[in-house]
Amino acid sequence: MTELLIRGADLNGRGPSDLLIRNGRFVDPSDAGRDVDRLDADGLIALPGLVDLHTHLREPGREDAETVESGTLAAARGGFTAVLAMANTTPVTDTAEAAAHIAALGARDGYAEVVPVGAVSKGLDGIELAELGLMARCSAGVRVFSDDGHCVSDARLMRRALEYVRAFDGVIAQHAQDPQLAGEGACCHEGEISGKLGLSGWPPAAEAGIVARDVQIAELTRSRLHVCHVSCAETVDVIRWAKQRSINVTAEVAPHHLTLTTSEVLGYDPTYKVNPPLRPHEHVEVLREGLADGTIDAVATDHAPHARHDKEHAFADAAFGMLGLETALAVVIETMINSGLLSWSELANRMSIMPAHIARLSGQGQPLAVGEPANVVLVDPSARTVVDRDASASLSRNNPWHGRELPDPVVATIWAGRVTYQKS
Amino acid sequence: MRHLLSAADLDRNQTTEILDLAEEMSLVQERPVKKLPALRGRTVVNLFFEDSTRTRSSFEIAGKWLSADVINISAKGSSVSKGESLRDTVLTVAAMGVDALVIRHHASGAPWQASRWIDAHVLNAGDGTHEHPTQALLDAFTIRRHFRRTVPDQVSFDGKTVAIVGDITHSRVARSNVLLLTTLGAQVILVAPPTLLPSGIESWPVLVCTDLDQVLPRADIVMMLRVQQERMSGGYFPTPREYTIGYGLTRPRLEAMKPGAAICHPGPMNRGLEISADAADAANSLILGQVAAGVSVRMSVLYELLGGSE
Numbered sequence: 266m267t268e269l270l271i272r273g274a275d276l277n278g279r280g281p282s283d284l285l286i287r288n289g290r291f292v293d294p295s296d297a298g299r300d301v302d303r304l305d306a307d308g309l310i311a312l313p314g315l316v317d318l319h320t321h322l323r324e325p326g327r328e329d330a331e332t333v334e335s336g337t338l339a340a341a342r343g344g345f346t347a348v349l350a351m352a353n354t355t356p357v358t359d360t361a362e363a364a365a366h367i368a369a370l371g372a373r374d375g376y377a378e379v380v381p382v383g384a385v386s387k388g389l390d391g392i393e394l395a396e397l398g399l400m401a402r403c404s405a406g407v408r409v410f411s412d413d414g415h416c417v418s419d420a421r422l423m424r425r426a427l428e429y430v431r432a433f434d435g436v437i438a439q440h441a442q443d444p445q446l447a448g449e450g451a452c453c454h455e456g457e458i459s460g461k462l463g464l465s466g467w468p469p470a471a472e473a474g475i476v477a478r479d480v481q482i483a484e485l486t487r488s489r490l491h492v493c494h495v496s497c498a499e500t501v502d503v504i505r506w507a508k509q510r511s512i513n514v515t516a517e518v519a520p521h522h523l524t525l526t527t528s529e530v531l532g533y534d535p536t537y538k539v540n541p542p543l544r545p546h547e548h549v550e551v552l553r554e555g556l557a558d559g560t561i562d563a564v565a566t567d568h569a570p571h572a573r574h575d576k577e578h579a580f581a582d583a584a585f586g587m588l589g590l591e592t593a594l595a596v597v598i599e600t601m602i603n604s605g606l607l608s609w610s611e612l613a614n615r616m617s618i619m620p621a622h623i624a625r626l627s628g629q630g631q632p633l634a635v636g637e638p639a640n641v642v643l644v645d646p647s648a649r650t651v652v653d654r655d656a657s658a659s660l661s662r663n664n665p666w667h668g669r670e671l672p673d674p675v676v677a678t679i680w681a682g683r684v685t686y687q688k689s
Numbered sequence: 690m691r692h693l694l695s696a697a698d699l700d701r702n703q704t705t706e707i708l709d710l711a712e713e714m715s716l717v718q719e720r721p722v723k724k725l726p727a728l729r730g731r732t733v734v735n736l737f738f739e740d741s742t743r744t745r746s747s748f749e750i751a752g753k754w755l756s757a758d759v760i761n762i763s764a765k766g767s768s769v770s771k772g773e774s775l776r777d778t779v780l781t782v783a784a785m786g787v788d789a790l791v792i793r794h795h796a797s798g799a800p801w802q803a804s805r806w807i808d809a810h811v812l813n814a815g816d817g818t819h820e821h822p823t824q825a826l827l828d829a830f831t832i833r834r835h836f837r838r839t840v841p842d843q844v845s846f847d848g849k850t851v852a853i854v855g856d857i858t859h860s861r862v863a864r865s866n867v868l869l870l871t872t873l874g875a876q877v878i879l880v881a882p883p884t885l886l887p888s889g890i891e892s893w894p895v896l897v898c899t900d901l902d903q904v905l906p907r908a909d910i911v912m913m914l915r916v917q918q919e920r921m922s923g924g925y926f927p928t929p930r931e932y933t934i935g936y937g938l939t940r941p942r943l944e945a946m947k948p949g950a951a952i953c954h955p956g957p958m959n960r961g962l963e964i965s966a967d968a969a970d971a972a973n974s975l976i977l978g979q980v981a982a983g984v985s986v987r988m989s990v991l992y993e994l995l996g997g998s999e
Contacts, residue, residue, distance in 0.1 A: 457889030463797035463819030463864065466888055533798030577776035579796030581817065 269682065270297050274306035274643060276633050284311060286639040289682035293635055306643050309676055312613045314346025314377075314640030315594065316620040316629045318438070318517055319413070319493060319565035321586070322348070322379070324370060326355025330661050331570035333367075334374035336590070338658040339568070341685035343590040344642035344675045347378035347621070347629045348568075352389070353414045359384035359395035361403035368405035376685040380624060383407040385426050385437060389415050394426060401433040408625040411438035413493055414540075416475060418444050423479060427488035434625060436489040436515075439479055441500070442541065447471035452581055454527045454542045462530065464580065467542045473499035480507035480514050491623055492516040494567050496541035498551035505560045515623050517565035518552050520589055520596035521665060525549075529665070535576045535583035536665050539569070556615060557606040563620045566593045570661030588664045591657055595671040598646070603672075628681075639682040648673040690993055692804050692811040696822040696868035704872055705844055708830050711982070711989035717754055718984065728757035731788045731995050735761045735814070736779070738794040743956065743980070744814050744824075748791050751987035757788075757995070775799060776806055783807040789995055792816070810994045818859045824955055825865035827986040829873060831979045832910055835951045847874035852904045854880040854936055855914030855963055856925070858887045862955045863914060867895055878904050882935065884925040901936050905945045912953040913938050913964045929962055938968040951975050 271284040283294035285301075317340065323331035333350075340348050350367050352358035358367055364381040371379020383400040387393045389412045400407040410430060417423045417439060426437050447467040453459040455466025476492055480503060483490035495501060495516050507514045521539060526546050529537040537543060555561040569586025576583050597616065601607040607615070621630025631637040650673035654664035678686040690703070699707070717723050733752040735745050745761060752759035764778055775794075779802075782790065789810040792800045797817030804811040815821040832851070836843040851870050857863045857879050870877050877895040879886065890897055898904050905911065916932065926932045933939065938952065943965075946952075952964075952974045960966050969976060 455888045457892050460858075460887030460889035461864075463817050463859075463861065468888075533801045535802075574774045574777070577774035579775050579794055579799040579802065579817075581796040581798075582775070 268298055268301040269304060269679070269684070270294065270301050271304045271306050271311065271641070271643065274309050274311035276311050284633060284641065286679065286682045289639055291633065291635050291637050291639050304643070304677060308645070310609055310644040310646055311633055312344070312609070312642050312644055313617040313630055313633060314642055314678065314680060315344045315616045316624070316626065317345050317348045317566050317568070317590065317593070318409070318563055318620045318624060319519070320348040320350055320568045320590065321353070321570065322350045323354065323570055325366070327572070330572045331659060332374070333370040333379060334376070335658060335660045336568070336570070337371070337374070337376040337379060339590040341376040341678045341680065342658050342675060343592065344594045344644070344678050345377050345590060346640040346642070346678065346680040346685070347380060347626055348590070349380045349382050349409055349624055351413045352382050352384040352411060357384050357388050358382065359387050361396060361399040364400045364405040364407050365403050377680055378626070378629065380626060381405050381407055382413070382438065383410045385410045385412045385417050386422065391415055391417060391419055391422065394422070394429065397426070397429055397435065398433065401430070401435055408433070408435050409438055409491070409623070410435055411440065411493065413438065413440045416440050416442040416444060418475070420478060420482065424482050424486060427482055427486045427490065431486065431488045434489070436491045436623060438491040438493050439475065440493050441472045441475035441479070443471040443475050446474065450581065452538055452542065453530055454544050456527065456545060458527045458530060462533070464530070469497035469499045469544070469548070472497055472541055473503050476500050476503045480504070480512050483514055484510065484512045488513065490514045494519045494522065494541060494565065495552065495555070495561055496522050496548065497544050498548045501551050501555040501560055505555070508560065515562040515619070516560070517563040518556055518561045519565060519567040520593045521587055522552055523549060523556070523600045524596055525665060533580045535578065535580050536587065536663055538580060538583050538585055539587050540585040553600060553606055556601065562615065563623060564593060564597055564616050565620065566590050570659050571663050573662060576663050586663065588657065588659055588661060591659070592652060592664070592666045592671060594644070594674050596666070598672045598674055602646070639679055641679045643676040644674045645676050646674065693822055693990055693994065694800050694804060694811065694813045695820050696825045696865040696872070698822070699869065699872065701845070701872050704826070704829065704869060707826060707986070707989050707993060708833060710992065711830050711985040714988040715982070715985040717988070718981070723754050724756060725754060726756050727992055728752065728755040728995055731757045732786065733757045733759045733789045733791060733991065734782055734787045735759065735791045736764060736782055737762070737814070738764045738799070740765060741793055741815065744793060747983040748814060748987050751984050751991055754984070755988055755991055757991065775802060779803045779806055783809050789991065812990065812994065815861055817861065819861050820865045821861040822865045822869070823987055823990055824862050825869040826990065827979055827982040828866055828912070828953060828955070829869055830982045830986050831953065831975045832951070834978065835910070835975055839949070845874040846870060849875045849909045850878060850907055851875045851910040851912060852878045852880055852908035853912045853914065854901060854938070856885045856916060856920055857881050857890070857914070858885050859917065859920065860914050866912065867893060871895070878908065880904050880936065882926055885920070901942070902945065905942055906947055908947060909950050910953060911938065911946060911950060915955065915957065916959055916963050933962055937962060938964045940965050940967045943968055943971060953979060956980070
């Protein structure tokens with residue numbers, strides 16, 4: 266069995282060492298045999314493989330936009346060794362069979378661990394609970410449940426879901442969007458720009474209001490709540506308050522909400538149409554601070570591939586969402602590391618350790634230490650590039666970073682000892 | 690001028706030029722043979738994703754009187770439901786070799802997107818709840834004529850006050866008029882219940898008032914906006930009756946208007962709701978003049994876009 270020796274990487278930002286991988290695990294580097302592949306990592310930083318709590322892989326149903334294979338290849342290129350595949354496929358992942366199918370696709374085609382997210386409600390209809398327990402008990406071992414794309418707006422259903430998943434340490438990941446305050450047409454942060462452009466407004470109150478309700482229900486039920494793609498300052502305040510009360514709540518922020526602002530929408534380019542919408546600068550600042558102080562636990566991409574024709578409608582008619590897997594680390598380095606808001610070990614916490622912990626993934630987010638699964642990403646902290654959407658492994662091209670200069674950090678990604686990506 | 694997408698595309702000189710040319714074009718309407726050869730051999734397509742008999746026929750007549758070949762394409766029933774993207778529809782039409790595309794769309798911004806995909810001139814004939822620049826031009830044309838009854842060579846609107854009353858949030862007429870009337874020097878006052886005032890209005894170059902009766906005695910022009918059917922059931926105000934009492938141009942309010950002030954309405958009117966029959970048909974109502982001005986102004990705009998370029 267070939268071994269892989271990674272030489273001289275700065276472990277998690279704490280000083281250079283060697284890493285030896287054998288049979289998918291880290292072993293003592295002084296123990297290297299003769300048949301060893303070497304990877305020179307001088308000047309590189311080794312981080313635990315990144316874990317994305319929020320990926321849309323589109324398979325089954327929209328294999329023209331993304332497949333498990335193309336999506337996880339994009340994940341590997343972005344430094345991820347595990348992705349949680351959202352349930353809003355066709356069919357919806359709302360049964361044990363559907364969840365097992367996703368996991369099997371991942372095992373067959375994946376360049377990263379594919380962990381299915383189960384729907385909270387049957388068909389994402391927000392009315393009846395899906396078979397949460399059977400999904401938890403099946404081979405896929407689902408722990409994260411979400412109707413993402415839709416809010417579980419019925420307070421009673423939300424309460425039952427939170428209560429029910431406590432039996433198997435599950436978590437409800439809420440897409441917080443009050444459908445009365447921000448209906449289906451809502452497509453632009455409500456404010457000066459929405460008023461000027463004549464786009465239907467999506468006010469922060471529609472997000473923070475649901476989160477304020479849900480943390481109360483989480484306290485009532487003593488259950489685990491996770492808040493998807495926090496987009497506004499008001500929500501950060503609510504989560505900070507809930508954490509001070511020791512309510513069991515975690516939260517994620519998407520890379521685009523850490524950088525891009527509402528003004529991107531001024532030209533009506535649907536590339537920048539995303540749900541929740543891009544917010545003004547002052548929200549971006551608060552999200553960065555929230556991620557830095559741990560109020561927001563994790564970065565999650567909300568990677569949302571769309572076929573080109575689904576983005577070539579009028580802004581109000583076009584699909585929501587943007588790509589994120591390949592650029593997430595670059596954006597976080599740019600906004601959080603290069604600005605001094607996060608250290609490398611804190612970045613590893615927000616992009617690997619915490620997401621793995623929230624999703625209860627035992628083989629991910631582990632220390633780069635002997636005996637642990639060999640999930641690692643090697644990072645060049647100084648390389649930069651101009652993002653080219655056509656250079657993507659994704660089948661889709663709705664890349665908001667196209668043409669922008671960003672860090673180009675990922676040199677190699679290793680998942681369970683297997684090199685899933687190596688920069689040429 | 691390459692496209693006319695927004696009233697903000699026009700500065701005061703360009704606006705005045707278009708309005709002056711529209712005055713000349715209006716003379717054509719008085720001739721027995723209403724035809725100029727200016728755009729002979731040019732093709733104008735009215736691409737309407739949303740019904741609008743009034744605007745479409747106005748553009749059609751304008752193009753025809755300038756001798757352009759005018760084709761109407763109705764793309765109603767959203768392209769999304771037909772499975773065709775906006776880009777495909779626009780490229781398909783443009784591929785036929787058109788010189789100008791007049792676009793009406795139910796979604797804000799569609800003409801902006803179209804203008805990035807094709808070489809033809811794009812004219813915004815109303816996009817969603819965003820803009821309707823030729824409506825603002827014809828309103829300005831009508832208002833200027835009204836002012837010229839007392840000052841014959843009136844060019845700017847400096848010192849004049851225009852009140853726009855009604856559903857500002859969902860009105861493309863209001864957005865374009867705010868931009869254009871302000872460019873011409875008028876002080877615009879927007880009057881509506883707070884539920885029908887758009888977010889971010891504090892940054893607009895206007896005054897905002899929720900009390901029509903405070904504004905009426907100060908306005909030289911009172912422009913009433915149509916209340917759309919879907920707003921009546923949308924909870925924006927309790928009942929049509931309450932709206933009329935608060936914001937309708939009723940007969941008693943006619944009396945309260947500033948002497949010499951005039952009334953506009955972009956049509957179609959809900960008589961008895963936002964405007965009383967007395968107001969609509971009053972001697973100081975400019976409403977029919979607005980319709981007539983539509984053709985002259987659109988002739989002028991088509992000429993500005995297509996006349997110079999070969």
